[in-house]
Amino acid sequence: MPSSFIYWQFLFFLILVFLSPFNVLASTPSEPETLLRWKASLDNKSQSFLSSWVEDSHYSRWVGIACDEGSSITNLSLPNIGLRGTLQSLNFISLPNLMWLDLRYNSFYGDLPQQICNLSKLTFLDLSYNSFSGNIPPQISFLQSLNFFSLAGNQLNGQIPEGIGSLSSLSVIYFDNNNLSGSLPTWIGRLPNLSRLFLNVNRMYGPIPQEFGNLSRLTHLDLSFNNFFGNIPSEIGNLTSLSQLYVRQNSLTGPIPISFGNLQNLSRLILLNNSLSGSIPEEVGMMRSLTMLDFARNNLTGHIPASIGNLSNLEALYMFRNHLSGFIPNEIGLLVSLYALQLQKNKLTGVIPATSIGNLTRLSSFYLGENMLAGSIPKEIGMLQSLTMLGLQQNKFSGSIPTSLGNLTRLRELSLFDNDLSDPIPPTINNLTSLETLQFADNNLNGQLPDNVCRDGLLAYFIAQNCNFTGQIPSSLRNCTSLIRLRLQGNQLTGNISEAFGIYPKLNYIELSDNKFYGELSSKWGQCSNLTSLKISNNNISGEIPVELGQATQLRVIDLSSNHLYGEIPKELGRLTWLLDLLLDGNKLSGKIPIEIGMLSNLKRLNLASNNLSGSMPDQLGECSNLIELNLKRNQIGESIPQTISNIYALRSLD
Numbered sequence: 259m260p261s262s263f264i265y266w267q268f269l270f271f272l273i274l275v276f277l278s279p280f281n282v283l284a285s286t287p288s289e290p291e292t293l294l295r296w297k298a299s300l301d302n303k304s305q306s307f308l309s310s311w312v313e314d315s316h317y318s319r320w321v322g323i324a325c326d327e328g329s330s331i332t333n334l335s336l337p338n339i340g341l342r343g344t345l346q347s348l349n350f351i352s353l354p355n356l357m358w359l360d361l362r363y364n365s366f367y368g369d370l371p372q373q374i375c376n377l378s379k380l381t382f383l384d385l386s387y388n389s390f391s392g393n394i395p396p397q398i399s400f401l402q403s404l405n406f407f408s409l410a411g412n413q414l415n416g417q418i419p420e421g422i423g424s425l426s427s428l429s430v431i432y433f434d435n436n437n438l439s440g441s442l443p444t445w446i447g448r449l450p451n452l453s454r455l456f457l458n459v460n461r462m463y464g465p466i467p468q469e470f471g472n473l474s475r476l477t478h479l480d481l482s483f484n485n486f487f488g489n490i491p492s493e494i495g496n497l498t499s500l501s502q503l504y505v506r507q508n509s510l511t512g513p514i515p516i517s518f519g520n521l522q523n524l525s526r527l528i529l530l531n532n533s534l535s536g537s538i539p540e541e542v543g544m545m546r547s548l549t550m551l552d553f554a555r556n557n558l559t560g561h562i563p564a565s566i567g568n569l570s571n572l573e574a575l576y577m578f579r580n581h582l583s584g585f586i587p588n589e590i591g592l593l594v595s596l597y598a599l600q601l602q603k604n605k606l607t608g609v610i611p612a613t614s615i616g617n618l619t620r621l622s623s624f625y626l627g628e629n630m631l632a633g634s635i636p637k638e639i640g641m642l643q644s645l646t647m648l649g650l651q652q653n654k655f656s657g658s659i660p661t662s663l664g665n666l667t668r669l670r671e672l673s674l675f676d677n678d679l680s681d682p683i684p685p686t687i688n689n690l691t692s693l694e695t696l697q698f699a700d701n702n703l704n705g706q707l708p709d710n711v712c713r714d715g716l717l718a719y720f721i722a723q724n725c726n727f728t729g730q731i732p733s734s735l736r737n738c739t740s741l742i743r744l745r746l747q748g749n750q751l752t753g754n755i756s757e758a759f760g761i762y763p764k765l766n767y768i769e770l771s772d773n774k775f776y777g778e779l780s781s782k783w784g785q786c787s788n789l790t791s792l793k794i795s796n797n798n799i800s801g802e803i804p805v806e807l808g809q810a811t812q813l814r815v816i817d818l819s820s821n822h823l824y825g826e827i828p829k830e831l832g833r834l835t836w837l838l839d840l841l842l843d844g845n846k847l848s849g850k851i852p853i854e855i856g857m858l859s860n861l862k863r864l865n866l867a868s869n870n871l872s873g874s875m876p877d878q879l880g881e882c883s884n885l886i887e888l889n890l891k892r893n894q895i896g897e898s899i900p901q902t903i904s905n906i907y908a909l910r911s912l913d
Contacts, residue, residue, distance in 0.1 A: 289331045290317040292352035300343035307339050330355040337384070338363035351376040362386040362408065369393075370414075375400035386432060387411035394438075396421050408432035410456065415439060423448050434458045434480065441465075442486070447472040458482040458504065465489075466505075471496040480504040482528070487511065490534075495520040506530040506552070513537075514553070519544035530576065531555040538582075543568040552576040554600070559583070562601075567592040574598040578625065581605055586626075591617040602627040602649060612636035623647035627673060630654060635679075640665040649673040651697060656680070659703075664689040675699035675721060683708055697721040699745065704728065707751075712738035723769070724748035731758040739763060747771040747793070755799060761785045769793040771817065776800070779818075784809035791815040795841065798822060803842075808833040819865065820844035827866070832857040843867040843889065850874075851895070856881040867913070868892040880905045887911040 287295065290313070297308050310321045318325045324333035332355050342365040350356075350373045357379050366388040374383075375397035383404060390412040398407075399421025407425075410432040418438060422428070423445030429452060438460040446455065447469025453476060463485040470479075471493025477500060486508040494503070495517020502525060510532040518527070519541025525548060534556040542551070543565025549572060558580040566575070567589025573596060582604040590599070591614025599621060606629040616638030618624075624645060632654040639648070640662020646669060655677040663672070664686020672690065675697040682705025683698065690696075691714040699721045706729035711717055713734045720735070723745045730753035735741070741762045747769045754777035755770070766788045776798040783792060784806030790813060799821040807816070808830025815838060816831075823845040831840070832854025840861060847869040855864070856878025864885060871893040879888070880902020888903075891913045903909070 286352050287349060289352055292349045293317065293320070293323075293331075293334075296345075296348040299347035300341060304341045304343055307341060308336075324358075326355060332356060333358040335360040336364070337361065341365065342367075344368035345371050345374070350374050353377065355379055357403075358382045360384045361388065364388055366390060370395055370409075372397045374398070377401060379403055381427075382406045384408040385412070389413055391415070393417075394419055394422075394433075398422060399424050401425065402427065404428055405451075406430045409436065411435045413437060418443055420445060426450060428452060429475075430454045432456045434460070436460055438462055442467055442470075442481075444469045446470065449473065450475070452476055453499075454478040456480045457484070460484055462486065466491055466494075466510075468493045470494060473497060475499055477501045477523075481508065482506040484508055489513070490515055490529075492517045494518070497521065498523065500524050501547075502526040504528045505532070508532050510534060514539055514542070514558075516541045518542065521545050523547050525571075526550045528552045529556065533557055535559065537561070538563055538577075540565045542566065545569065546571065548572050549595075550574040550576075553580065555579040557581060561585075562587055562590075562606075564589045566590065569593060571595060576600045577604070579603045583607065585609075586611055586631075588614045590614050594618065595620060597622045597644070599623070600625040602629065604629050606631055609633035610636050610639075612638045615639060616641045618642060620644055625649040626653065627651040628653075632656070634658075635660055635663075635674075637662040639663065642666065643668065645669055647671045650677070652676040654678060659684055659687070661686045663687065666690065668692060670716075671695040673697040674701065677701055679703055682706070688713075691716075693717055694740075695719040698725060699723045701725050706730075707732050707746075710734055712740070716740055718742040718764070721745045722749070727751055729753075736760045741765050743767045745769045746773065749773055751775065753777075755794070755797070756780045759783075762789075763787060765789055766812070767791045770797065771795040773797055778802075779804055779807075779823075781806040783807055786810055788812055790836075793817040794821070796820040800824070802826075803828055803831075803847075805830045807831065810834070811836070813837055815839040815841075817841040818845070823847060825849070827852055827855075827871075829854040831855070834858065835860065837861055839863040841865045843869070845869050847871060851876055851879075851890075853878045855879060858882055859884065861885055862908075863887045865889040866893065871895055874898065875900055875903075877902045879903060882906060883908070885909055889913045 297305055297311050317323055322334060322336040323331055326332050331353055337360050356377050362384045369392035370390055372395045380401050381403050386408040393416035394414055396419040398419060404425050405427050414436040417440035428449050434456040441464030444467040452473050458480040465488035466486055468491040476497050482504045489512035490510055492515040495515055498520060500521055501523055506528050513536035514534060516539045524545050530552045537560030538558060540563045548569050554576040561584035562582060564587045572593050578600045585608035586606060588611045594617055596618050597620050602625040621642045622644050627649040634657035635655050637660040643665055645666050651673040658681040659679060661684040667689055669690050670692055679701040687708045688710040691710055694716050696711055704726040707727055709732045711732050711734055717738055718740050719742060727749040737760050739762060742764050752774040755775040756777040761782050765786050771793050778801030781804040789810045795817045802825035803823055805828040813834045814836055819841045826849035827847055829852040837858050838860055843865040850873035851871060853876045861882045862884055867889045874896040877900045880900060883906060885906050886908050
């Protein structure tokens with residue numbers, strides 16, 4: 259029984275105090291002496307922060323100290339001033355009237371001292387965001403006046419002591435961001451005044467006790483980032499004072515309780531990243547105070563309930579990565595306060611409800627990608643002029659891209675890839691000069707690419723492969739130094755490749771294969787210091803491979819196959835020690851295979867077939883120990899294979 263537990267702890271405490279060979283009552287230093295001794299135990303820099311703590315100044319004027327009318331210290335408050343040390347030298351028994359102890363955001367370390375239990379009048383204890391370790395001492399249970407208790411952001415471990423269940427005055431518990439373990443104690447349900455309980459980011463496990471339903475004053479509950487499992491108890495629906503409920507990133511299963519409909523004061527409900535199943539209950543629509551609803555990354559099925567339209571205060575709705583099916587309800591259009599609507603990666607069908615969506619004028623992020631939606635993209639989306647993110651990719655949308663999308667001048671991401679869209683891109687897309695991500699790939703689009711895609715120098719990802727685009731590379735790409743990834747392969751683009759591109763310090767991937775580009779490779783590619791993949795196969799490129807390419811030392815893949823390149827393979831390519839694929843087949847290269855190729859120890863595929871290479875196969879190729887495929891056919895290379903090739907145990911194909 260908890261009362262018996264507290265009795266024996268208290269008896270032990272009395273024995274400790276009165277029978278100790280170091281008679282506490284006879285040797286207790288004064289309050290200022292206690293603080294000066296503690297100051298002396300801190301490091302030198304910390305002591306400088308407490309420069310006002312000196313004997314010739316009354317301690318009531320010391321920084322962080324407040325006293326009562328009898329000059330007894332009641333408040334020790336030193337948050338965020340850079341103190342470093344332990345609490346072991348702080349004699350708590352010498353501070354009998356201390357009510358407030360605030361040492362948060364410092365660099366204290368070591369165990370929490372058991373002697374803290376002597377602060378019988380303490381109401382506020384905040385030791386958060388230090389580096390305390392070890393267990394929470396069970397003697398904490400003696401702090402019967404405690405109202406606020408924060409140990410957040412330390413390195414504490416072990417279980418939460420049972421004695422905390424006797425602290426009936428406790429209103430706030432912040433134990434988050436530690437390494438606490440064990441199951442959720444049922445006795446927490448016996449804390450009648452508890453309003454805030456934060457246990458997130460620990461290593462706790464087990465089910466959520468149904469006793470939590472007794473916490474009638476609880477307003478904030480965060481159990482996120484632990485290992486809790488089992489069903490969410492229906493008793494949580496009894497917490498009618500609850501304002502915020504966070505249970506993200508656990509292993510909870512079973513349905514969303516219909517009792518959640520009782521939570522009329524709930525403003526945030528976050529169940530992200532669990533394994534919840536079943537349908538979304540209609541009762542969700544009764545939580546009319548909700549501003550954020552997050553059911554994402556679960557296993558929910560069934561339809562999105564029409565009652566969702568009752569949540570007139572809702573600002574963010576996240577239901578992505580579930581198995582939801584059916585239509586998007588028209589009632590979504592009633593959520594006029596929404597700034598985020600993310601329903602991607604489900605099994606939704608039907609069309610986008612055009613009129614309803616047009617009402618959501620505050621919407622900033624709108625994601626419907628990876629569903630089975632069909633029909634045309636409604637022109638009403640162009641009314642959502644606050645949009646910054648629009649993701650409609652991987653659906654079955656058909657028809658033209660509406661010209662009204664050009665109204666979305668704040669748009670930073672436009673993802674339309676992998677649909678059945680057709681016709682040219684409307685010229686109004688040139689208005690979208692704030693784009694960072696633009697994805698048209700795998701559609702039936704034709705005509706020219708929008709010329710202003712990087713007019714303001716912000717575009718990072720431009721993905722438009724496997725369409726029927728014609729014409730030249732957009733001129734704004736030439737000086738688009740923000741570019742990170744460019745994929746335009748599988749079109750009918752043309753133009754002089756040596757003039758179309760500049761220097762891209764952030765670029766890590768470019769693929770231009772299967773187009774009609776001509777001209778010579780620019781030496782500027784060697785200045786793209788982050789480039790990992792350069793793929794320009796099956797074009798009409800001529801000239802020599804620039805030796806400067808050997809300066810792009812992050813390259814993993816070079817594919818220049820099926821062009822009209824001539825001259826020798828630059829020995830400088832031997833500097834590309836991260837290279838995995840070197841594909842130069844189907845050109846007019848001549849000369850010998852450079853021995854420096856042997857320095858490419860990570861190389862997996864080397865294809866030099868169908869060129870005019872001569873000489874013998876260099877012994878150094880045997881040093882390419884990870885080589886899987888080696889193809890040198892249709893050249894003028896000697897037929898003898900060096901003995902060193904037998905050292906390449908990974909080799910599967912030699913031609």
